[in-house]
Amino acid sequence: MGADDGPTPDDRPALDETIHHPTRLAVAAFLSACDEAEFAAVRDGCQVSDSVLSKTSSALEAAGYLTARKGYVGKRPRTWLSLTPAGRHALDGHIAALQNIAVAAREVGARGQAERAGQARQ
Template sequence: MDPLFDEFLHVPARLSVVALLVPADQVDFRLIRDTIGTSDSALSKQVSALAAAGYVTVRKDQDKRARRTYVQLTPAGRQAFQRHAAALERIVALARTPADPPTSDEPAAT
């Protein structure tokens, strides 16, 4: 296994959250929920796990109408995502690399 492959981050819900956060400064919890298509409780569980790992921070604000929760990627989370993405790209590249051609002693595959 590639040493940069992050088993913790590879959980689909976590990877989706972090990928959504990469291009943004911070993202509203509701937007994350709606974009990845999950429930509040399921997203809360994944965001809590990401926060415990140091990959995200969570900030709660009160505006005039409602309480808002914002999620932000930490520098450690950004680095973890970049390393994991690089590991996935290497795995995919290996799958796309054609096999070595058969030697003269080996029959060609048909």
């Protein structure tokens, strides 16, 4: 392989099994747009229930992708969620892997179209 052949499979971003789950992906995407968000804002933005967001945030936190900060606003308890640098990196890599898949599909489609066009001319 030459230097211009592009990245090898080991160099390419890979889909992240933890982030890949639709709800985890939605939460990570939501949090990627802000430094920190209140639990209720994430819940509403991702259109999930409290229990689903709690379970999802626990899974992301266990993976080191999310942190939860608890505190109070007045006398009311609140939880704020944020992506860790590892979480942002995982999300970016996951998105890059999806983009690579789409690019590969377009290339295959373009080759197929060219082959079909060549066969039609014969």
